[in-house]
Amino acid sequence: NAGVTQTPKFRILKIGQSMTLQCAQDMNHNYMYWYRQDPGMGLKLIYYSVGAGITDKGEVPNGYNVSRSTTEDFPLRLELAAPSQTSVYFCASSYGSRADTQYFGPGTRLTVL
């Protein structure tokens, strides 16, 4: 199993550009999550999904959109990138919620200039 994979690993965007961060898992997990981690800070939940077709907002959803058309994939869309979105983005998955372990992808380092 590859676990949780994320692409790209690094990306530089100009202000106002858009992009999609890809996340895929091959563990047949129901739950998937997107976090951002600013330098020296903890993780902030952006969006999460409890299954295909179902998504919900986390702590910091503004400026982002998600979709979940399959169990495996959970892309994160950034529209009109802003410098405040410069961060490391982690995708994670778990079989369920609450008591289940979250498995993290390697992260995408995004810089908006």
Next chain:
Amino acid sequence: QQPVQSPQAVILREGEDAVINCSSSKALYSVHWYRQKHGEAPVFLMILLKGGEQMRHEKISASFNEKKQQSSLYLTASQLSYSGTYFCGTENKLVFGAGTILRVKS
């Protein structure tokens, strides 16, 4: 609401012990502990469930006091490999604390 971790940072020598605390203002069902090394993704250590037993990962153990709504992580006879940032997370969308930086020196 974000759980509060203490201390913010701790420096140890190899073989010394440390305790990291995680407190929440809300009632908890479970507490997750993760360790993150610099430039890497967080890695799961253990989950503590309400009414469950104290858990252990190698020489790292943790307890969960539901009444006090807090969890403590105990690092015994610390090793260089324990260095990193430790995060606690609480259920219901998994809100993480700000982290505790642990550095073990030889």
